[in-house]
Amino acid sequence: MAYWKKKSKKQLLLVLVSIAIIIFYLVNSGEAKAGECKPPLFVFGASMLDVGENQAARPGREASEFPPYGLHYFGRPAARYSNGRLLIDFISQGLGYGLVDPYLRSEGSNFKRGANFASSGATFNSTFFSLSVQIDQFRFFKAAELDLNLTEGLRESILTIEDFSEGVYMIQIGHNDYKQFFSTNPGRNGNTFVIETIQLMKEALMR
Structure with missing residues (x-):
């Protein structure tokens, strides 16, 4: 058991270091020129990637709409649960x-x-x-965009089937599942919960 705990810590450290290196590279290499990357970016996940979805759904009710959120980069609250940019902001701007x-x-x-x-x-x-739900939203969004392809004069402002096929997809989610489970079920063995969560992940990715 001690061996696996030690191994897990090393793997987590490796992931964190890799993310730090990516952010450092993107920030210090300068942002790519606008339009240089053609494939669109589609993002799914929780607060670490939320750039205003909750605020748009619940205006005036999200803490991210008030100080100190956003003050150290945007100079004002920017609907992000951070005092600056999120990981996804560094990645999207860097690309x-x-x-x-x-x-x-x-x-x-x-x-x-x-x-x-x-x-x-x-x-x-x-x-x-x-x-x-996010996948349902994406599928609705994709269908609506492809329907607009039939409308003349809108081709410059909508996405095509090629855009969706060549797009970059990013998903970061799961920490809330474990946080909620272990905070409401103290002392319980989480093996079954882990298996169920992984199954939900598989189903989501297949969709």
Whole structure:
């Protein structure tokens, strides 16, 4: 048991170091030129990737709309649960996408570069904007965009089937599932819960 705990810590450390290196590279190499990366970016997950989905769904009710959130980069609350940018902001800006808009924010959004469906507090299957709901939103969004392809004069502002096929998809979710389980079920063996969570992940990825 001690061996596996030690091995897990080493793997976690490796993941964290890798993420830090990616962020460092993207920040210090300078942002790519706008439009340099053609494939759109589609994002699914929880608060670490939520750039305003919850705020758009519940205006005036999210703590991320008030100080100190956002103050150290945006100079104002930016609907992110951070005092600055999120991991997804560093990645999207570094790749030349700019800041990808949340799916539910229709005003002023540019979905040609992709859409962010991530929702703070999301789990695999038990919250308002669970991963399952986010996938439903994406499928609805995709169908609507492809329907617009039939409308003349809109081809420059909508996504094509090639965009969806070549797009970059990012998912980060699961920590809320484990946090909720172990906070409400202290002392319980989590093996069954882990198996169920992995199954939900498989089903989501297949969809």
